[in-house]
Amino acid sequence: MTIEELKYPIGKFNIPEKITKKNIEDWISLLERFPQELEFLTRELSENQLDTPYRENGWTIRQVVHHCYDSHHNSYTRFKWALTEDKPVIKAYFEERWAELHDSKSAPILLSIDGLKALHSKWVYLLRGLSEKDLEKSFIHPSGNEEVSLKENIGIYAWHCRHHYHHIEQLMIRKGWK
Numbered sequence: 001m002t003i004e005e006l007k008y009p010i011g012k013f014n015i016p017e018k019i020t021k022k023n024i025e026d027w028i029s030l031l032e033r034f035p036q037e038l039e040f041l042t043r044e045l046s047e048n049q050l051d052t053p054y055r056e057n058g059w060t061i062r063q064v065v066h067h068c069y070d071s072h073h074n075s076y077t078r079f080k081w082a083l084t085e086d087k088p089v090i091k092a093y094f095e096e097r098w099a100e101l102h103d104s105k106s107a108p109i110l111l112s113i114d115g116l117k118a119l120h121s122k123w124v125y126l127l128r129g130l131s132e133k134d135l136e137k138s139f140i141h142p143s144g145n146e147e148v149s150l151k152e153n154i155g156i157y158a159w160h161c162r163h164h165y166h167h168i169e170q171l172m173i174r175k176g177w178k
Helices: 003-007 023-044 060-084 102-106 109-128 132-136 150-173
Strands: 140-141 144-148
Touching: 003 109, 023 109, 023 150, 060 102, 060 140, 060 150, 109 132, 132 150, 144 150
Parallel strands: none
Antiparallel strands: 140 144
16 A cells, blocks of 8 residues: 555545535534444454554554544534634644643543544534534634635544544554454
8 A cells, every 4th residue: 555545545535516415414424423433443452453553654543543532522612613703713733742642642542432422422413403504604724724614624524534444444454453
């Protein structure tokens, strides 16, 4: 596999030209299933396997799982800001630095999986109650001052779930663990 295939096992996210109600429903359904699917995928991995990078110079499985919680927690907050403020400029964070912190490198993954279960339950509940007008609300990402609508961000995070799930799954297949 090339480094690009290892980094982006499902490709980069492509925003549909027109985001349909079906896109949104599919993406929300993926967000709803992700924590349980991640738990099922990783449930039998040993500590050594959890500490295996998914690619050379990449994060370990443990770091990927903790990153998912950190990233999705930040995204949920961004949704709340966009719903309660007018195009807020969000706070970015250094995900690569967060991944190097003690909790990301050594904490049991169930802490983040349990956190994802609770977070995604609440997030999905919020998303399913949004109107079309709510979905058009947006925030500004400080890198490049890019405006991101909430409906786009639902798609980005559905992709993010699949992206990291496949990092782990592809490593497990390459190593013969699955």
